[in-house]
Amino acid sequence: MTVQYRGEAPGSGVGKRRSRAPRTSVAERLDAGEITHEEALDSAREALLRILTAAQKSRHELEQSLARKGYPESVVTPLLERFDEVGLVDDAAYAGTIVRTRHGERGLARRAISAELRRRGIDEETAVEALDQIDADDERAAGARLAEKLIARTRGRERDVRIRRAVSSLARKGYAPGLAFELVRDALAADGEETDDLPFAD
Incomplete structure (x- = not known):
């Protein structure tokens, strides 16, 4: 069956789809x-x-x-x-930028940033050197700030819900489960929530 497009006279060929030649690489x-x-x-x-x-x-x-x-x-x-x-491609500088921005602006932990560097094809040696910008204290401080923000967003909800959501968010940002729980517990205490019955991370 021949399809006739609007404005096309029968047999005119006007409006017919033209097949494109395959693009040559x-x-x-x-x-x-x-x-x-x-x-x-x-x-x-x-x-x-x-x-x-x-x-x-x-x-x-x-x-x-x-x-x-x-x-x-x-x-x-x-x-x-x-x-x-000539320095227009510099994986070391690029990796360093990723580490600084992901940690400083998004609060990501080393583990999450390391995974991103691998996805972007940064070799292990270069990645390790870039990640050395973040030490354990830096990571903990960034995690604590995140935990405070996460806990503040859930005021008025049940404590278990607040804990679960905050710990899950920190885990997605690369924080180890034990550290994430500890940071959330501290943030809850600072927010006036009862935490004496909560366990301490190993």
């Missing part, structure tokens, strides 16, 4: 000789600069992004090495 165009290696490099360089102008990325994230855009490894690797040499 940069790698395929390069193999076919349609573009030179230098042209592919220039195109990838522009793509990288657009990505980095929008947001800082790890080398791994940039590799993935360019691969999705169809750039071959023979173009991506030397280009990223050059960007690394």
